Amino acid sequence: NAGVxxxxxxxxxxxxxxxxxxxxxxxxxxxxxxxxxxPGMGLRLIHYSVGEGTTAKGEVPDGYNVSRLKKQNFxxxxxxxxxxxxxxxxxxxxxxxGNYGYTFGSGTRLTVV
Amino acid sequence: xxxxxxxxPDLILQEGANSTLRCNFSDSVNNLQWFxxxxxxxxxxxxxxxxxxxxxxxxxxxxxxxxxYSLLYISSSQTTDSGVYFCAxxxxxxxxxxxxxxGTKLTVNP
Numbered sequence: 001n002a003g004v005x006x007x008x009x010x011x012x013x014x015x016x017x018x019x020x021x022x023x024x025x026x027x028x029x030x031x032x033x034x035x036x037x038x039p040g041m042g043l044r045l046i047h048y049s050v051g052e053g054t055t056a057k058g059e060v061p062d063g064y065n066v067s068r069l070k071k072q073n074f075x076x077x078x079x080x081x082x083x084x085x086x087x088x089x090x091x092x093x094x095x096x097x098g099n100y101g102y103t104f105g106s107g108t109r110l111t112v113v
Numbered sequence: 114x115x116x117x118x119x120x121x122p123d124l125i126l127q128e129g130a131n132s133t134l135r136c137n138f139s140d141s142v143n144n145l146q147w148f149x150x151x152x153x154x155x156x157x158x159x160x161x162x163x164x165x166x167x168x169x170x171x172x173x174x175x176x177x178x179x180x181x182y183s184l185l186y187i188s189s190s191q192t193t194d195s196g197v198y199f200c201a202x203x204x205x206x207x208x209x210x211x212x213x214x215x216g217t218k219l220t221v222n223p
Contacts, residue, residue: 033210033211035213040215041215042199042213042214042215042216043199043201043213044213045210045211045212048210058210059114059210059212088154090156092156100161101146101158101160101161102146102148102158102201102211103158104148104155104156104157104158106154106155107154107155107156
């Protein structure tokens, strides 16, 4: 049981380049989330999805887009990377709202130069 | 939105000591979770505890929802307990958008 898998694990981008981070879960969870973690800031929600075909904005959505075409996958896109997007990105999933905790992926460390 | 505050920000212990980490939140919540981030960055869910008390081995957690706080207890600490402990909560009547505190960094020395 792989849980939540994120690819890639590391990436260096030049300012203005684009990329897509992939999150895949095999637990049949309805909800999926993208967070970013910066030093001293904790985790902040970028976008989330409450089911296949749905997406919604979180706390810090600017500069990112997401898609949930399949229930098991949640993609995070950066159209034009900026140094301020240097961060560690975490994907998480959970079952429908109620008595369930989150399962996190291992993270993607992104550096924009 | 909801505010989540954790204390202390840093904690250094000798192996075998006990500790209590605190999480205060600003509104009524329907979801309160504790996570441990190990030194390699992996986030592990410790407890889902919007109210009441739960125990898992040397760790236990208590949430007093009416007073808007939660406590994480670590007994007989081990070096493997080192890392950052996060509390996260979401608003009652809202969606499942967890808001994280800034964490408590725990260092357990041998």
